[in-house]
Amino acid sequence: MGKLIRFLPLILVIALGAVLYRGLSLNPQDMPSALVGKTMPAFKLQTLNNSDKIVTQADLLGDVVLINVWATWCPTCKYEHPYLVDIAKDAKVKLYGLNYKDDRVAAQQWLQHYEDPYVFSIFDDKGMLGLDLGVYGAPETFVIDHHGIIRKRFAGAIDTRVWRREFEPLIAQLIEEKKQGK
Amino acid sequence: MRLIGILILTMVFTFSTNQVSASPVDTYEFQDEVTKIRFQALSKELRCPKCQNQNLSGSNSPIAADLRRELYELLQQGKADIEIVNFMVDRYGEFVLYRPRVSQLTYVLWFGPAVLILFGIIIVIVIVRRKPVPKEALVLTKAQQEKLNSLTKNK
Numbered sequence: 001m002g003k004l005i006r007f008l009p010l011i012l013v014i015a016l017g018a019v020l021y022r023g024l025s026l027n028p029q030d031m032p033s034a035l036v037g038k039t040m041p042a043f044k045l046q047t048l049n050n051s052d053k054i055v056t057q058a059d060l061l062g063d064v065v066l067i068n069v070w071a072t073w074c075p076t077c078k079y080e081h082p083y084l085v086d087i088a089k090d091a092k093v094k095l096y097g098l099n100y101k102d103d104r105v106a107a108q109q110w111l112q113h114y115e116d117p118y119v120f121s122i123f124d125d126k127g128m129l130g131l132d133l134g135v136y137g138a139p140e141t142f143v144i145d146h147h148g149i150i151r152k153r154f155a156g157a158i159d160t161r162v163w164r165r166e167f168e169p170l171i172a173q174l175i176e177e178k179k180q181g182k
Numbered sequence: 183m184r185l186i187g188i189l190i191l192t193m194v195f196t197f198s199t200n201q202v203s204a205s206p207v208d209t210y211e212f213q214d215e216v217t218k219i220r221f222q223a224l225s226k227e228l229r230c231p232k233c234q235n236q237n238l239s240g241s242n243s244p245i246a247a248d249l250r251r252e253l254y255e256l257l258q259q260g261k262a263d264i265e266i267v268n269f270m271v272d273r274y275g276e277f278v279l280y281r282p283r284v285s286q287l288t289y290v291l292w293f294g295p296a297v298l299i300l301f302g303i304i305i306v307i308v309i310v311r312r313k314p315v316p317k318e319a320l321v322l323t324k325a326q327q328e329k330l331n332s333l334t335k336n337k
Contacts, residue, residue, distance in 0.1 A: 028234060034275035101244075127248055134273040136231040136245045 033153035034134055040148045041132035048099045048107055048121035055122060060144060064174045066095045066167075067142040068118070068158075069130065071102040072110045074138040080157040081114050087163065088117035093171055097121030100130045100138050143170060146178045210254050217257050224257075224266060225250055227281065231274045 035041075040057045047053045060067070068084060070077040088095045097118035099107050102125060111121070124130055133142065134153075143152040151174060154166055212218040225239035230246040238246050238253065249270070256266045270278045282288045322330065 031231070031275060031277050034272060131248065131252060132273060134231070134275070136274070 043129045046123045048123040065144045069098045069140040072106045076157045077139045084117040101127045
């Protein structure tokens, strides 16, 4: 017992070191979203390409859906764009855009210039839906299941590596859930 | 003495001007003084989701400006402080609170320091009140005394 007490400070220091060392490799920007597990917030907004067309959360229901928050003022969105075009070609999921606090003409030109991967882009120039989704920058990508429940939120650029690691397993799981009629 | 006075004055002046230039200027009009104070208090309590070590009032980032506007509008709508805080937490998570709520996750955070202090106090009390070793225990036994004698004799 007496010997053990003598080693106690050493043990404590090593334990503290282990905890702090673990902290070094954590990403402080990596925040859990408050919305995972909640339903997609209600909205009623125009699409980017057609100001007469009004879309709501009901238009996204029924499939496993990706919502990608993007804007022309966001340089990382440009990096991410070719990967999104690839993802859209793979028909497993439907990719929708959320054009966040952007200029309509500039955004339309961007899509003409770089190819449009989205089924449609929701035009959210005021950032209202963005606020309800807890968006704090672009790009961000949300995975929504066929019941309209938000299952994942990813902040940052998607590329092949991120897609394989963060999205593919979840999407496979969601498609399986849908097949089983859960 | 005068030198110190000037020094302190300069310090006060620099710090106060820094304060002013560091916070972004919004032009919000409040219907009364209470709402204004509530706005200032809430924008200090709420954390900017993008720039992690700044509150809403101290941050220049666009999202902080948006949230200040939202905060202002919620106040204009007559929402209570707790409703506003819940609104922010629903969207951005517990993260936006500089004073985290007491929950199972934050028990250690809230009560850990108190428990540690209590622990320390108990240890101190135990050490202080420990009974001194009785004198009889300090007396050498016969065998020890003999050994001591033989050792000192050899010198």
